[in-house]
């Protein structure tokens with residue numbers, strides 16, 4: 102050993118390093134604040150940090166340790182239900198547990214709505230598709246900040262970005278498709294279908310904003326801010342709010358607004374009396390959308406309402422629910438780019454897909470009501486349907502012919518095995534037993550039986 106080697110001291114580095122985790126230990130953004138990131142965004146960033154598609158990360162790392170009873174982590178299986186990953190239920194809970202184990206991060210439940218699980222029903226709570234503020238994306242990108250997806254954007258009642266006062270987007274300006282909340286190739290800031298940047302793209306149409314009056318915009322901003330406050334407030338509570346808090350809040354407000362008279366309160370707010378009674382008694386919970394409407398009309402923020410913050414004068418300030426708060430009719434009133442639609446339909450018609458798409462599938466893919474497409478382009482719709490029908494007919498004919506052949510073989514097999522070829526026995530052995538409902542298939546059994554007995558008679562007589 103030379104002197105140089107003798108001077109080297111072996112230092113145990115493990116005590117200086119944070120504990121090793123299976124996945125990168127990246128921190129979620131905005132935990133315990135109104136800017137909090139969604140769980141689906143965190144998963145996408147985690148996958149990106151490992152240079153893996155989200156689907157692969159989910160399948161190889163997360164799925165093995167997630168309870169599969171409630172959907173698991175296979176994106177192909179939970180496909181249409183990925184919004185539940187940010188929600189209040191067991192799917193989100195399981196995923197949080199798995200991710201905390203793998204990434205070493207704590208309190209990842211704050212990236213979901215799990216703290217609202219006893220406060221608000223799941224129904225209509227979250228959007229089915231991903232939504233985003235293009236201005237937020239652009240701002241983060243150009244100032245070198247991490248691009249992510251706010252949990253706030255996934256809430257169905259939140260229609261505008263409270264920071265930029267613009268409508269949230271759900272359709273990619275490039276491919277015009279919607280994205281699921283988490284997709285195989287998800288990446289915050291980019292379309293998971295065409296991979297284009299979703300930040301401010303000035304050639305995208307902002308037509309919806311033109312339909313929005315200043316008053317409507319103010320109302321929508323008020324809602325976003327109110328929900329944002331509730332997110333931040335509930336994330337800091339040691340004990341989550343429950344049904345009881347909502348019941349208490351209603352009771353206190355009814356006391357103030359109408360001297361405890363539930364019927365009078367319900368009348369003033371045009372709500373069904375029985376429903377209000379159920380809320381007051383903790384037997385039912387109002388959906389977030391309804392709660393927002395009530396709070397708006399009482400001019401109280403969600404947090405003030407739920408925590409029963411003292412206020413001298415609480416009364417119904419707005420006579421009616423503003424139209425912009427009466428959800429959903431807006432969705433159908435969306436502007437359809439007919440040039441684009443016609444092009445898409447032509448492409449679909451000319452495609453040599455096997456099987457060809459039905460109009461129902463086309464409508465789903467384009468996310469436009471089938472009747473709307475038909476009204477705009479009846480000719481091409483009929484052509485697509487005819488192509489589909491022709492294919493179906495050919496398939497049906499082939500299946501019938503296969504069944505006839507199968508019936509013949511089956512009857513022979515049963516007969517050779519010394520079993521009577523009854524319809525029931527034949528059905529059990531057929532690959533498509535349902536086809537026995539067709540006359541010609543049933544007739545084939547009789548024919549095959551007859552042929553066999555004739556054969557036997559012939560053999561016997563020889």
Ligand SMILES: [Zn+2]
Nearest residue numbers: 234237262265
């Ligand atoms: Zn924004």
Ligand SMILES: [Zn+2]
Nearest residue numbers: 273276292295
């Ligand atoms: Zn796209």
